[in-house]
Amino acid sequence: MEYVSRLLSDAIRKSPKNKAVILFGARRAGKTTLLSHLLGNSDARWFSGDHSADVQMLTSLASAADLRVLLDGISSIVIDEAQKIPNIGLLIKRLADLGSSVRVFATASGSLDLADGVMESAAGRIRRFALWPLTIEEIALHTSWLDAVRSLPERLVFGSYPSIVLDPEEAKGSLTAYYDTLLFKDIFSCSGVRKHPAFLRLVEILAYRIGRMSTAESLARECDLSAGTVESYLGLLEESFIIKILPSYAANHANELKKSKKIYFCDLGVRNTAIADFSPFSTRPPEEQGALFENYFVMERIKRHSYKDRFVQHYFWRNKAGSEVDLIELNDDQMQAFEIKLNRSDVKTPSAFAAAYPGASFHVVNQSNFYRYFAEPETPKA
Template sequence: MEYINRSLSEILENTPKDKATTIFGPRQVGKTTLLEHFIKNRDCFWLSGDEPVDVNILTNLPSKKEVLSLLSSHKIIVIDEAQKIPGIGLLIKRMVDARTECKIYVTGSSSLDLAGGVYESAAGRTRSYYLWPFSFEELADASSVIQEKRNLSSRLVFGSYPQIINEPSQAIVNLNNLYKNLAFKDALALGGIKNHGAFQHLVYVLASRIGQMCSYESIAQECKLSSPTVRTYITLLEQCFVIKCLPSFARNLENELKKSKKIYFYDLGVRNAILKRFTPLESRPFEEQGALFENYFVIERIKQASYHNCMVNHYFWRTKNKAEVDLIETYNDEIQAFEIKLSRDDVMSPPSFREAYPEAKYTVVNKNNYQNYLSHWDLPIIV
């Protein structure tokens, strides 16, 4: 399959020279491929944390003169798999402080050690961006909106990781490997988790409850863990780009829920691999089909906000009387509300929501119109 252009490409073209550009994202999401296409036919020096020689070079740059010599010799420096390079944050700081015309691009998995090292040692000297599994917009641009709509059932079962899109016949095998790498290789190693069985059970429970309202306490009770342990595990899964926790939106009403959360998976193929469930969408209970569609739309909106670097906050809304709105987005003082229903379009916003937030825009999203809210973003790209 031909290379599918990524939304980050335009941003990479316009990143400032006085900062290093760091690209975070989970394993196998296409960070290296993105940069390989970006630097094509350009003067670039490529270094990788997977190469022992390169690691040695980058770990032992003893002088400012040698750093300056490296940067002055090329237009672009790429440091791939940077989480494997000791002291990478300090190295980035020294490179940026050299003040050359060379642009620096750094990639790394969602490893906490890389993020922590960069943020602590190179504070103020980086611009960070995230690369996700393919978005609806990226895939639609590569084919057409109509074709991508035809693929909706497949996306809800197998997700949108590059290798799944490029090798559909190997989807189940590849997703099983992805799940083990994402949820276990990264999270277990980085979090120092010793009770593997309890962690695995927690991940299974979360996968079973996508889109459902929950609390740390309820999950802890179901998994027979303490609430602080559940909080730690869930935070770790978020930092490793496995799940996204949506908090509840509350400003005006006393009976608005304030502590509950909804949990979604960044990729539904990974979620289905956790459950070992690749049943065709049409053969699943309608309630599960709706939950998968809701998960898909919420995450696609989050991807778009991330790619456009918009300061959009995402929530759900619910009261103690069980009035609910699936997705709330806030940007400055604007409120956009989405009710996400796979096959319905006759859903009215709850009267209590309209009364509390009369300024909010309310939209019902279903399988017939969802593309209108994923194909284009109505806010400017910010680099």
């Protein structure tokens, strides 16, 4: 299939050769394809946690001699779906400790058990990256910025997974099959989730509520789960790159909300599949159109900073009087605020926000200017 170059490629190429590269991301985000492209026709050796024979082989390596036999005659080793390999963190540590010239790569469909296991067992020996569905910049570099901007309605309905962007005719069938068979596979197999119907009901509720304020208690009432279980499920969904949670930002002002959160989908194709709605963007109610556009812009900003390895924190802001800012970005002592309105440009900075955070820059984002926040090297000045 046609290949779309990924912005993460250079960072992976430049990562220290004596450290294992761990590539996290949802299934079908393109992790294996990216590594296949980077490694090309090299003598890499591939294993997969989805293959029982590979799992058995990797878990039976008892000595340093076994590892040297495994690595003999190759330049790289790749372990796909590594979260399914028992004690994978220890295995990566042992491979790194050999100090050989063989590069070690692993992929994982979300953090789940892998992240903590690797971080604990292989501390200082790994370089971790997150791979997201395609960004607007990646799509633009593959086609053109004009095409990428024009395709916004399709991205808001079918999302940005590589296979969907490259084969739009099969989008509905591909997304439905992906949702039904693969999307939650690792959550159900690795996390001990037992109440699958209630879990899927929660996902459906989240899909209807994108961009709206929620609490664990309010969600629990809607899907007949305890608040603690909802919190646990939300954590699993976020670790699996299915949703992104934005907490409310507050700097100890008494009138600011502190416990609410906004929840977005990492990919809108998944969101629309959750509610079985692939109707054209233009036919949807204005409120839903605005929510989809907000979700898209927020996730594109998150992906952008993730790939640039910036330590940017993302929030929303609202006070008890109902004044709100859709997206807050904090980077050290710099704050940027974004009001995201599909068809409006006449939005002013909320006076309560301006009084509380006079140093923040304020941006109004709409469908006419959104691409400028990704096509230019840095965010344009307000």
